[in-house]
Amino acid sequence: MLVYTAKRIVLAILVALTISMLVFSLLYLSGDPATALAGESATSDDIEKIRQAYGFDRPVWVQYLSWLGNAAQGEFGNSLYFRLPVWELILERLPTTMTLGVSAMTFAIVLSIPLGVLAAMFPNSLIDRTALFMAVVGQAMPSFWFALMLIVLFAFTWPVLPASGSDTWRHFVLPTIVLGYYATPAFMRLTRTGMLDVLSSDYIRTARAKGLRPWTVLFKHALRNAIIPVVSLAAVQFGFMLGGSVIIETVFALHGAGFLAWESISRSDFPTVQAILLLFSLLYIVLTFLADLLNAWLDPRIRVG
Amino acid sequence: MTEPAGFSLDVENLTVSIPLAAGTLRAVRGISFRVNQGETLCIVGESGCGKSLTSLALMGLLPAKAVRGADRLTLNGVDLTALSERQMSDVRGESMAMIFQEPMTSLNPAYTIGNQLEEALRRHRPVSRAEARERAIHLLEKVGITAAASRLQQYPHQLSGGLRQRVMIAMALMCGPDLLICDEPTTALDVTIQAQILHLLRDLQREFHMAIILITHDLGVVARMADRVAVMYAGEIVETGTAAEVFAAPSHPYTKGLLQCIPIPGRTKRGEHLGSIPGVVPSLIGEIAGCAFANRCPHAADACRSEPPARDLGPGRMVRCVLEPGAVPQMEPA
Ligand SMILES: Nc1ncnc2c1ncn2[C@@H]1O[C@H](COP(=O)(O)OP(=O)(O)OP(=O)(O)O)[C@@H](O)[C@H]1O
Ligand code: SF4
Ligand SMILES: [Mg+2]
Numbered sequence: 004m005l006v007y008t009a010k011r012i013v014l015a016i017l018v019a020l021t022i023s024m025l026v027f028s029l030l031y032l033s034g035d036p037a038t039a040l041a042g043e044s045a046t047s048d049d050i051e052k053i054r055q056a057y058g059f060d061r062p063v064w065v066q067y068l069s070w071l072g073n074a075a076q077g078e079f080g081n082s083l084y085f086r087l088p089v090w091e092l093i094l095e096r097l098p099t100t101m102t103l104g105v106s107a108m109t110f111a112i113v114l115s116i117p118l119g120v121l122a123a124m125f126p127n128s129l130i131d132r133t134a135l136f137m138a139v140v141g142q143a144m145p146s147f148w149f150a151l152m153l154i155v156l157f158a159f160t161w162p163v164l165p166a167s168g169s170d171t172w173r174h175f176v177l178p179t180i181v182l183g184y185y186a187t188p189a190f191m192r193l194t195r196t197g198m199l200d201v202l203s204s205d206y207i208r209t210a211r212a213k214g215l216r217p218w219t220v221l222f223k224h225a226l227r228n229a230i231i232p233v234v235s236l237a238a239v240q241f242g243f244m245l246g247g248s249v250i251i252e253t254v255f256a257l258h259g260a261g262f263l264a265w266e267s268i269s270r271s272d273f274p275t276v277q278a279i280l281l282l283f284s285l286l287y288i289v290l291t292f293l294a295d296l297l298n299a300w301l302d303p304r305i306r307v308g
Numbered sequence: 309m310t311e312p313a314g315f316s317l318d319v320e321n322l323t324v325s326i327p328l329a330a331g332t333l334r335a336v337r338g339i340s341f342r343v344n345q346g347e348t349l350c351i352v353g354e355s356g357c358g359k360s361l362t363s364l365a366l367m368g369l370l371p372a373k374a375v376r377g378a379d380r381l382t383l384n385g386v387d388l389t390a391l392s393e394r395q396m397s398d399v400r401g402e403s404m405a406m407i408f409q410e411p412m413t414s415l416n417p418a419y420t421i422g423n424q425l426e427e428a429l430r431r432h433r434p435v436s437r438a439e440a441r442e443r444a445i446h447l448l449e450k451v452g453i454t455a456a457a458s459r460l461q462q463y464p465h466q467l468s469g470g471l472r473q474r475v476m477i478a479m480a481l482m483c484g485p486d487l488l489i490c491d492e493p494t495t496a497l498d499v500t501i502q503a504q505i506l507h508l509l510r511d512l513q514r515e516f517h518m519a520i521i522l523i524t525h526d527l528g529v530v531a532r533m534a535d536r537v538a539v540m541y542a543g544e545i546v547e548t549g550t551a552a553e554v555f556a557a558p559s560h561p562y563t564k565g566l567l568q569c570i571p572i573p574g575r576t577k578r579g580e581h582l583g584s585i586p587g588v589v590p591s592l593i594g595e596i597a598g599c600a601f602a603n604r605c606p607h608a609a610d611a612c613r614s615e616p617p618a619r620d621l622g623p624g625r626m627v628r629c630v631l632e633p634g635a636v637p638q639m640e641p642a
Binding site: 211219224 | 367369397398399400401402405406408410413414415416417418419420427428431432463465466476479480
């Protein structure tokens with residue numbers, strides 16, 4: 004287990020470094036950053052001053068290392084738009100995004116795992132078909148369109164929930180449904196196929212031959228094995244959700260980091276965009292790492308050599 | 309009818325059918341047998357003749373779509389056909405246990421050996437974990453596993469196939485069942501391990517006074533283990549008797565064919581044709597008109613087109629063939 008954990012940590016660090024390079028290079032994606040920063044009416048003198056003030060005149064790898072060193076301390080410089088430290092901006096908005104992410108993930112799991120299990124227990128039954136239908140619809144429907152439909156239905160036709168803002172828990176209901184529903188088809192399908200596979204396995208027959216109760220067979224012997232791929236998927240899906248939060252927070256005007264990312268992109272606020280990208284990527288890496296650990300705990304074949 | 313004292317499993321006219329798109333697969337076509345305490349019944353027959361479905365039918369573990377029928381299916385006088393699924397699960401693992409052909413996949417990879425052994429006892433008996441652990445260690449030692457106590461913490465993937473099958477046997481014995489059903493318990497193991505496992509089963513049977521139903525397609529295994537033999541062909545029992553009777557005077561042409569091309573004991577591989585009786589098994593979908601063996605039988609005659617009678621050749625001795633047993637000549641070597 005120790006060796007396994009150490010390997011995963013090294014891997015996570017390598018991935019994080021790669022991503023940091025990509026994020027750093029974003030700055031150069033739109034051409035010369037000094038020119039972009041200086042604005043349209045700037046003279047070449049102004050641009051040169053900015054180049055020196057921001058250190059853009061140094062070799063790229065020096066710039067990267069100093070940027071990385073600062074980033075490691077949470078220092079991303081000031082937002083070009085707000086003229087405030089980027090980390091302050093993000094810290095203020097991160098709770099909203101995390102609340103949305105966690106509640107959407109919870110919603111997705113609570114909806115899809117029981118449905119997936121039931122669909123596998125009664126293949127081709129009504130419940131299986133309903134679950135399949137939901138999955139197909141969920142995959143076919145663009146999330147912004149789904150969001151607009153929900154807003155029309157529950158904020159205007161029956162005004163039971165607010166359409167925008169992030170002040171109370173009620174503001175989170177519709178965004179949670181949209182963002183969470185988006186992840187359910189994959190969870191449901193994976194749970195269903197996993198359970199079907201496991202339920203027809205020899206060790207389930209053994210468990211039944213021992214006279215174990217259906218409940219024990221299902222939850223102790225089957226689900227634990229079927230859930231292993233779902234755990235890995237959950238980490239990936241959470242990453243997608245963070246990405247999706249950019250759209251969802253914008254549609255619902257939730258003041259989270261996703262919304263901030265959207266605004267900062269349209270304002271060319273590079274330091275802020277970089278910081279959010281890096282943060283989301285790191286979150287994703289940490290979650291993948293945790294999923295690996297959880298899987299190792301669930302599956303002794305990973306954990307015990 | 310008065311029950312004889314002691315344990316017995318009585319099966320009369322057991323059928324297993326599976327509805328398929330092409331028609332109803334009648335995999336087990338009305339078989340009857342009886343197993344008494346301390347006795348080993350070997351069910352022998354080619355691949356696909358319905359041995360596994362028979363054992364699963366006894367355990368109430370048939371696939372969901374399979375349908376079981378029986379005129380009589382009693383264990384110690386208890387009518388198993390009348391039990392609910394819940395009551396049946398009380399019987400499974402308690403008075404009737406089973407081990408399977410695939411030791412590599414029959415244990416749950418996610419739990420320790422100890423966990424899986426203990427739950428088999430704790431499901432049926434109000435014992436503490438410590439007591440269940442004691443019993444598990446005791447049985448692991450009984451099935452010849454060294455360092456039993458430390459094995460409890462191991463996971464299935466850390467054990468070899470032979471060891472896993474021993475664990476399966478120990479698990480089946482946790483509640484001290486009256487009947488142990490072994491479905492080809494050694495087919496997946498290599499020859500020396502096969503011999504050890506069979507030897508172990510014989511010893512355990514003597515010690516625990518269990519009845520054993522041993523399913524195999526290896527006549528060498530039958531010769532070593534059986535008190536009684538039931539020869540199955542295409543879902544029917546075509547001949548039964550004591551092992552001595554069947555080996556000394558095989559009466560059904562199929563049994564003769566099997567014995568004539570007996571392979572070197574313990575060398576038949578899974579799925580391999582038993583010996584080399586030419587021809588193929590008829591389709592099990594729908595009725596089979598007349599004798600199911602007719603297309604492969606060297607003595608097939610017009611009379612075989614109608615259902616052959618089950619001839620009673622003495623107590624517990626039966627053959628299903630139109631020919632008088634004495635009249636069957638030896639089969640030509642294939
Ligand atoms: N779940 C199932 N669905 C459809 N047909 C099945 C199913 N299980 C078994 N059968 C069929 O029923 C027949 C009897 O199968 P069974 O497994 O009892 O054979 P067997 O005698 O145990 O063979 P083997 O020696 O290969 O284990 C075979 O023709 C098999 O194809
Ligand atoms: S009934 Fe006829 S075909 Fe069948 S085994 Fe006997 S002799 Fe052969
Ligand atoms: Mg079989």
